[in-house]
Amino acid sequence: MTPDWVLLDRHTTGPLLHPGDAAFHDSSAAFNERWAHRSPAAVLRAADRADVLRAIDWARDHGVPIVPRGGGHSYAGHSVNSGLVVDLRALDVITVDPGSGQVTVGGGVLTGALYAALRPHGLALPLGNGAGVGIAGLALGGGSAATSRRLGLTADTLRATTLATAAGTVLTCDDQQNEDLYWACRGGGGGNFGINLDLTFQAVEAPAAATCLLLWDVAHAPAVLAAVQHLMRTAPDETSLRLGVATSGGRTLVSTVGLHLGPAADLRDLLAPALAAGQPLRAEIADRDFWDAMDYLKHETSGGAFAVRTHFAADPLPAEAVDAALARIAEAPRSGNADGCGLALFGWGGAINRVDPQATAFVHRDAQYLVSLDTSWLPGEDPAPHLDWLAGLDHLIAAHTTGGAYLNFTDPDLRDWRTAYYGANYPRLVATKRRHDPDGLFAFPQSIGS
Ligand SMILES: Cc1cc2nc3c(=O)[nH]c(=O)nc-3n(C[C@H](O)[C@H](O)[C@H](O)COP(=O)(O)OP(=O)(O)OC[C@H]3O[C@@H](n4cnc5c(N)ncnc54)[C@H](O)[C@@H]3O)c2cc1C
Numbered sequence: 001m002t003p004d005w006v007l008l009d010r011h012t013t014g015p016l017l018h019p020g021d022a023a024f025h026d027s028s029a030a031f032n033e034r035w036a037h038r039s040p041a042a043v044l045r046a047a048d049r050a051d052v053l054r055a056i057d058w059a060r061d062h063g064v065p066i067v068p069r070g071g072g073h074s075y076a077g078h079s080v081n082s083g084l085v086v087d088l089r090a091l092d093v094i095t096v097d098p099g100s101g102q103v104t105v106g107g108g109v110l111t112g113a114l115y116a117a118l119r120p121h122g123l124a125l126p127l128g129n130g131a132g133v134g135i136a137g138l139a140l141g142g143g144s145a146a147t148s149r150r151l152g153l154t155a156d157t158l159r160a161t162t163l164a165t166a167a168g169t170v171l172t173c174d175d176q177q178n179e180d181l182y183w184a185c186r187g188g189g190g191g192n193f194g195i196n197l198d199l200t201f202q203a204v205e206a207p208a209a210a211t212c213l214l215l216w217d218v219a220h221a222p223a224v225l226a227a228v229q230h231l232m233r234t235a236p237d238e239t240s241l242r243l244g245v246a247t248s249g250g251r252t253l254v255s256t257v258g259l260h261l262g263p264a265a266d267l268r269d270l271l272a273p274a275l276a277a278g279q280p281l282r283a284e285i286a287d288r289d290f291w292d293a294m295d296y297l298k299h300e301t302s303g304g305a306f307a308v309r310t311h312f313a314a315d316p317l318p319a320e321a322v323d324a325a326l327a328r329i330a331e332a333p334r335s336g337n338a339d340g341c342g343l344a345l346f347g348w349g350g351a352i353n354r355v356d357p358q359a360t361a362f363v364h365r366d367a368q369y370l371v372s373l374d375t376s377w378l379p380g381e382d383p384a385p386h387l388d389w390l391a392g393l394d395h396l397i398a399a400h401t402t403g404g405a406y407l408n409f410t411d412p413d414l415r416d417w418r419t420a421y422y423g424a425n426y427p428r429l430v431a432t433k434r435r436h437d438p439d440g441l442f443a444f445p446q447s448i449g450s
Pocket residue numbers: 031067068069070071072073074075077078079088107108127128129130132133134135136137138140141142143144145189190191192194195196197299300301408409410
């Protein structure tokens with residue numbers, strides 16, 4: 001059947017945009033410019049829930065692929081297809097109940113807006129570091145934050161969600177109703193089961209905070225990496241560190257960026273072995289109001305095209321793997337993209353690991369580190385040398401990790417993604433998908449059941 005776009009336009013309130021329309025690019029372009037060549041036939045900027053439901057019915061009846069789009073930050077560009085993109089950003093209502101601490105957000109709310117809404121109430125949720133990231137995309141894939149070792153994943157704080165399904169029905173999903181979907185929406189990944197119209201989270205009182213930013217020359221890398229990995233292993237749940245080695249424009253730096261939900265003096269004591277491992281070029285350790293700490297930790301990559309591989313690790317990387325990775329980083333191909341490339345270890349564990357791996361769809365509950373390997377280039381540059389380099393770095397690191405990968409740092413080049421993202425939870429996710437979307441209306445590369 002030829003898609004009747006006029007019919008869709010007539011029955012929806014929000015604008016239906018086509019290539020060439022002024023807002024089309026803003027509503028459809030992937031954040032990762034690796035996917036800049038992808039473009040849908042049309043974008044519906046949904047004005048409300050009714051628009052979302054009409055778009056689902058129309059796409060199903062006309063055989064047009066449909067994907068929801070929140071912040072557009074999927075590393076793999078999974079929120080842009082060749083058919084209909086539903087831009088959800090107008091579903092942006094945030095309701096805070098200060099008494100219970102329950103917070104309900106529309107399916108298109110972005111992280112920065114939610115932080116701003118929580119601040120006047122002194123409430124905190126474990127949200128990530130990118131202000132433009134969509135809350136639905138973040139929570140559905142797990143959602144790790146600097147506060148997660150204390151507060152859990154974003155998904156762990158999800159108490160209910162309203163889902164528009166492939167059949168065009170609206171289901172409330174919580175621990176009493178549609179429990180299979182409630183389970184799947186906590187780690188099963190965005191775009192798989194329907195379009196989440198709203199999500200309700202349990203927030204807690206915002207704690208006191210301190211932050212650190214330590215930078216070293218790469219000459220200190222072996223000693224600093226050993227010291228920081230070791231102290232990350234024994235740090236309290238209140239402390240979350242991100243240890244990185246990054247190279248850009250011929251300069252390689254080692255960094256430790258982190259949050260401590262307590263006094264800076266305690267953080268300074270904890271970091272003493274790292275500071276003793278090498279003279280830092282910069283060392284900022286300071287008490288901060290919780291919200292200033294969140295701002296301090298906020299980051300957006302500068303743009304361009306990038307690729308990321310992830311692993312979970314239970315133990316520090318051994319010295320020989322660190323040495324091999326440092327040698328590989330030293331020979332990274334040059335690019336005009338200032339983001340460069342490198343590796344990072346995010347502190348995992350704490351409250352994340354106190355949830356049973358089968359209790360939610362998010363299975364990675366036994367790691368101590370999330371290892372993230374990345375490379376970047378500019379559109380127009382040949383990606384091949386960067387991707388080859390990343391594969392080589394991955395080969396050096398993979399042997400020292402558990403085999404899992406982090407769904408939210410989506411890796412389109414991952415072959416065994418079903419096991420890597422979902423482990424033993426995959427069959428249950430497939431069964432849930434078949435029950436609620438038997439014809440696979442919500443499909444994309446790496447969608448459940450594909
Ligand atoms: C700069 C940057 C910073 C980041 N920081 C963090 C971080 O600190 N912690 C972390 O865990 N991750 C982080 N991420 C990864 C991020 O969580 C994921 O990429 C997330 O899926 C992005 O969600 P989105 O809505 O912005 O992206 P989109 O590309 O719009 O959506 C991602 C997926 O979710 C689907 N989706 C979106 N909205 C809905 C909805 N309402 N209902 C159903 N499906 C939906 C889309 O179809 C797509 O499959 C970061 C990414 C970037 C680029």
